[in-house]
Amino acid sequence: MTKARSRATAPRYAVGALATGTFGTVPGLLLLYYLTNTLGVPAALASAVVILPKAWDLVLHPWVGRRSDPWGPGRSSRRTWMKSGGVVLSVTFALLFMAPTPAGTPSALWAAIAFFCCATAYSAFQVPYLAALSEIAADAKERTRLATWRTMLYGSAILLSGALAPQLVFRFTDERLGYALVGVIFGGLLLAGTLAAAHSVPPPRKKTAAAHRPMTFRQQLAVARRSSAFRCLFGVHLAQTLATGIMLAAAQYFATYRLGDPAATTTLFACLILPLLLTAPLWQRLGHRMGPQRSLLASILCFVAGSLALAASPVLPAAATFGCVAVCGVGYAGMQTFAIALLGQTIAQDAEHTGGHNRGGAFTGLWTAGEVIGAGVGPALFSLVLAATGYLPSNGDATVAQPGSALTGVLLGVSVLPALVLVPALFCAWDLCRSAAPAPTARRVTGHPARRTSLR
Structure with a gap:
């Protein structure tokens, strides 16, 4: 191209x-x-x-x-x-x-x-x-640009x-x-x-490989299991989908019971999503300098830091609380960008190993299924925290005073829970960094021409 x-x-x-x-x-x-x-x-x-x-x-x-x-x-x-x-x-x-x-x-x-x-x-x-x-x-550079x-x-x-x-x-x-x-x-x-x-x-190439049966679901799982890069990326993807699902489900509760303003949900939502527009180009530049694997790890750490900082929101001014959510949004922008870029890289590398047979759909079919799981399980995890901490339901006609344990549950659910969910993602991203580390190269010995060592 x-x-x-x-x-x-x-x-x-x-x-x-x-x-x-x-x-x-x-x-x-x-x-x-x-x-x-x-x-x-x-x-x-x-x-x-x-x-x-x-x-x-x-x-x-x-x-x-x-x-x-x-x-x-x-x-x-x-x-x-x-x-x-x-x-x-x-x-x-x-x-x-x-x-x-x-x-x-x-x-x-x-x-x-x-x-x-x-x-x-x-x-x-x-x-x-x-x-x-x-x-x-x-x-890789072009994939990162497209993903940005x-x-x-x-x-x-x-x-x-x-x-x-x-x-x-x-x-x-x-x-x-x-x-x-x-x-x-x-x-x-x-x-x-x-x-x-x-x-x-x-468009498809005119010269197409000989026909063969499409793979079964069991073969699809086997292809995914054999790719260590995809396993790590899928772990990151599932964890970040869970974490964002938790935060979105918790936003209305956090705004109502911790910030005291139900209408603040809109501001929280904007603080999480606006960085996708504003910081994605910055992540792209960082990715070109550090590599997509290390940048992915940095973005997860950014999200975790912002999430944990929300635990201090009872003693923080409202502006600082919204700033913590914005830090999560910055991390979310990086996770979105580099996870997709590295998924494309994994598919391309798999095609090289199979003689040009692109099995990208086998990977992305599982990837999007994982997205469905994360989007559904994330709110359910937050709901379990509410149930465990004694949250009292209401019918909408009157405001129910929540016990202190439920207020603590809302706070932990929007801060500590997303950070804990992302801990496995940190290990997965670290494995990607290790596998992407360039092998050490031998150095040419300098000095007198007669004493230079030829490296083969």
Whole structure:
């Protein structure tokens, strides 16, 4: 790839992160409330509508990964998977928020089918999208640059969708009309992002390897186990997904019970996500100087430091508390950037060892499944801390005074718990640093020409 073409490819590829950030944010913010407060779906049934597609993802992501890898002549390329997934995702996302059905169970059924189709289409895009990084970028420096662009646009999508979607909904007296507008606008954004990213992926080669059977799930796991680099990266990825899931779940509790201002959740959210835009280019420069492995370790330490500092928030001014969250956000930017860059490097190295057979989908299918696990288990871990420390539930009509143990649980859940979850990630990142350390090179002995030693 020429330098000019590479520079044009980076933003086009990164635009796919607009789809990633949008689809990860809007349903999380609005779907449950849309079901219970607009479509009249009972809470238990609404919960099932939201959760069941996540369970489907655990099976679907690895399968898409195996099938989207090139395994014979005439088979669909990653570009085809991404384009097809993007088109279906944009349509079904719009339909998800345009339910024409009566309130209650019919609307729950409509939303369940639409959200299930959304999850399936998103997998068809996201898994090959991550795998394509190794095919677009030729070296570690270029992978880091592409990952930096992706991190910045990912943060932009989260902030844009998180701020704009609720405003669009409640702009209208008829909430159904507001939700329909959200579906159309963000469905269009999903379409633009997925198609732009798909066209950044090179088309399949005309000369394709001989056909062979796509690997089974057991073979996929075996491929992942044999790659020590992927095992370490997966450990980092799972831990950072857990840690961020915990912090996002804890934000509202922390704002309400420790900061005394429920509206401070928005500021906490901005402090965590804004650094994705502002510091990703700085991490890129650091990565070029230190290497992606050491930079990944530094970013984890940064997140851990900010998280632990939050434990002192009862004696800190509010500005310092928000600053601690911003430090976590800086670390999060680095973890996002270097984990993706090193994943692309791992896939490229695996392709070299297999004679050019790219098995990137096998890796990214498991990678995205791990993301689903982390996003679901993180809030559950925080919930266990609340239960263990005696948190008292309420029905929303009156404020319940929490015991001191529950307030301590909220504080530990937002500070110490994410740091503890990231301890295994530190060891994984350290192993990556050790494996990337250059072998010592012999020095040429200087001095009189007759006494110089020739090194072979």
